Structures are given as structure tokens and as C-alpha cells.
């Protein structure tokens with residue numbers, strides 16, 4: 001039944017519940033949906049509300065209408081095998097990342113490139129009109145803002161809005177404990193600067209986001225890669241063993257929709273993780289940048305929600321979900337709040353106040369949850385399409401993740417194919433992908449590629465995915481290009 005305490009429109013509540021049932025397989029593909037009249041009666045809503053919900057599901061390509069027959073669950077792509085759990089060496093090492101990651105990011109942004117290289121949604125995924133209106137409201141109503149020197153940890157209205165946003169992560173946050181930043185990466189850098197010294201060891205997922213490796217390198221920190229499962233993320237058992245045997249100063253994880261795996265830790269493992277870092281009296285730096293993109297509520301819950309001792313430093317931003325152009329992030333640093341604040345003041349001072357107030361305005365507007373749902377649905381349709389194309393066009397033996405949200409696919413190439421060779425073959429045809437080598441301090445992922453499918457999308461993108469599949473086959477057939 002619909003929940004009268006929720007603020008989003010009734011049709012979205014119904015559509016969201018049905019979408020979850022379809023993705024969970026409760027409503028199987030090809031199955032007929034309840035008739036509009038029956039569902040309206042069952043839910044106690046008007047038929048037009050159900051029609052609106054069905055239109056939304058059609059937009060998300062989860063159902064389709066057949067003339068004079070009703071609505072049916074859309075076929076989802078055939079299941080593909082997923083990559084196996086990772087097994088890094090268990091030894092910490094200093095980080096030396098080359099220029100490959102930056103090269104990929106720069107190429108991915110070029111207009112002539114058909115790009116799967118970046119992990120960022122395209123502009124059409126955002127409600128641009130809402131963002132523009134919020135900014136205009138602020139500039140018109142608070143005319144002195146642009147000429148007032150911004151100081152401190154961020155505008156109070158922005159910090160309050162972030163604290164409210166914390167509720168969706170299952171956390172009770174206080175505006176006074178929040179520091180606004182230039183994005184999640186600045187938040188993470190500040191946390192690492194606060195709790196580590198050069199030479200210290202930081203434990204992180206294997207594979208991990210290459211930007212984290214760049215930060216570790218710049219701060220002269222050593223990386224200890226921890227095994228991960230493609231759907232459940234970091235192994236808390238393996239992390240526990242590492243903490244018992246090595247001198248780890250901090251743990252850096254993305255528990256929801258990690259990059260590049262798209263894994264989500266089960267709730268009980270999140271709780272164990274919070275207890276583990278408290279028992280070892282070390283910091284857990286938790287990146288929640290993708291939590292809003294997870295399809296199910298329980299996957300949005302932060303490890304921080306289980307933190308009773310202040311050992312979790314929570315880092316987020318709105319660059320993937322609301323407006324990347326605002327470039328705003330935040331951190332709630334738990335027991336390290338005071339030293340982190342000092343480092344932030346010295347390092348970069350405050351952000352642009354107009355942008356922070358616009359962010360607060362956007363986060364407080366009623367349409368925010370509806371816009372997020374729309375984004376999740378569009379992304380899910382995109383990911384289904386991409387996985388379907390991979391299933392059809394890549395050679396047998398290819399493995400790919402099935403993330404519970406987000407737009408990143410992690411693909412294991414068959415036959416030990418060298419991902420850099422594939423990257424170069426793709427570039428020659430103006431297609432950009434991210435080779436697996438970027439996501440580890442070791443060459444362990446040299447037969448993997450990351451495909452970001454949330455960016456600009458036209459007819460050339462499905463064609464390019466098919467072409468990548470053909471190039472994989474061609475390289476497999478060409479001697480000398482397969483990794484030793």
C-alpha cells in the first residue's frame with residue numbers, strides 16, 4: 001500500500017515498488033502486469049495515478065505496452081557470469097601510478113570521442129532547469145553574497161541541508177560537525193591528511209578508484225589492497241586479518257556502489273566494519289558519493305549509521321547526483337572534526353557561498369527525491385542496454401558485473417587479453433575505455449576494463465560497444481597481444 005508519510009507523489013511510490021519487484025525477479029520478464037483498474041483498486045488510488053506509474057516504468061524500459069493486451073514486464077538481458085572475487089597479495093606497497101588515469105579522463109571529455117572512460121553522468125541525466133532556477137533565486141534574493149568574503153566551514157544553510165541529507169543514509173548528523181568542501185576528493189584528502197603521516201599504510205578495496213591511488217601517492221602513503229567480492233564489496237574477514245597483522249592507520253572504502261566494481265556491502269557487514277575500526281582505534285574513511293544511486297534503501301545506509309565511537313569519517317558530494325558544476329562536497333569527520341577543520345582552513349578556505357546556498361535550496365526543494373528516482377530509472381535502463389550489448393557482442397568467456405545501481409560496469413576480458421592493447425585499439429577508432437591497470441597498485445587487473453555508461457549517449461554508443469566486442473575478438477585472434 002502507499003505510504004502517506006512519504007513526500008514523493010503517489011505514482012512514484014507505486015512505480016518505485018514495482019521497479020524493485022521487477023529487478024528482484026518477483027515480477028518475471030514477459031509476465032503480464034496487473035491491469036490498471038485492478039492495481040488502482042488494490043492501492044486505493046485513481047486509475048490515472050496507476051497510468052502515470054506505468055508510464056514511468058515504460059520510460060525506465062522495465063515494462064512495455066502491447067496494444068489491447070495491457071502492460072508486460074520487459075525482457076532483461078541474459079545473465080552473464082560475474083568476475084570472481086579479487087585476491088590481492090596481502091602486502092602493502094608504495095603507490096606509483098602513471099599518467100594513464102589522467103590521460104583516460106582527458107580523452108573521455110573530448111567531443112570527438114565515443115566515451116565510456118569517465119564515471120560521471122552526462123548533463124542530460126540532471127534536472128538542469130531546477131539547478132538553474134535555484135542559482136537564479138539565490139543571486140536575486142541574496143545580492144550581497146558574491147561580494148562578501150566567505151569564511152569558516154561553509155554556509156550554515158548548506159551544512160544544515162547536508163545534515164538532513166544524512167537521514168537518507170541512516171545517520172543523525174549535526175550541522176555544526178559538517179565541513180563543506182570542493183568535492184568528495186577534497187574531503188578524502190583532508191581525512192587522510194588528518195589521520196596519517198607519510199609512510200603510513202592505508203587499507204582499501206582491490207580494485208579501487210584510481211583517484212584514491214593518486215591521493216595516496218601525493219601524500220606518500222602506502223596502499224594495502226584488500227580482497228573484494230564483485231557484489232558484496234570489501235571482505236571484512238580479510239580486513240580484520242590485515243588489521244591484526246599489519247600496522248594500518250586508516251581504511252578507505254566505498255561501501256555503496258564502489259568504483260569500479262559497483263559492489264554494495266550487506267548491512268550486517270557494514271555494522272561489523274564500524275565495530276572493527278572502533279576495536280582497532282583507527283579511522284574508517286567512508287565515501288558515500290554513490291549512495292543516492294543505489295536502487296534499494298538498505299544499500300544506501302552508511303557504515304557511519306553504526307558508528308558509536310566517532311571512528312567513521314563520512315565523505316560525500318553532490319557531483320554525481322545533483323549538479324557536478326556546483327563542485328561541492330562535505331565531510332563529517334567524527335572524533336577528528338577539530339583537526340580536520342584546521343587543515344581545511346589552511347589548505348583552501350571556504351567555498352563560493354552562492355553555490356553553497358544554491359545547493360541548500362536544491363536539497364530542500366520538494367522535487368529532489370523525484371529527480372533522483374528519475375535519474376536512477378534512466379541509469380538502470382542504460383545499464384541494462386549496455387549489458388545486453390556486451391552479452392551479444394563480446395566473445396564467450398567475458399565476465400561482467402551487475403551493479404545494484406550506478407552506471408559503472410567492470411568487465412573481465414576472456415583469454416587474459418591485455419586491456420591496454422584493447423584501449424589503444426579502441427582509441428584508434430575514437431572510442432575511450434578505462435583499462436583495469438588504473439585501478440590497482442599491481443598489474444592484477446590487466447585483463448579488465450571499466451565501462452562508464454552514464455555519460456552522453458547517442459546512437460554511436462551502442463554501435464561502439466558492439467565494436468569493442470569485435471575488437472576483443474580480433475585481438476584474441478592476433479598472436480602476441482595477449483597478456484603473459
Ligand SMILES: Cc1ncc(COP(=O)(O)O)c(C=O)c1O
Pocket residue numbers: 119120182183184185186209211254258259287289316317318319328329
Ligand atoms: C568513488 C569516488 N569518489 C569520489 C569521486 C570524485 O568525487 P568529487 O567529484 O566529488 O571530488 C569519484 C569520481 O569518479 C568516485 O568514483
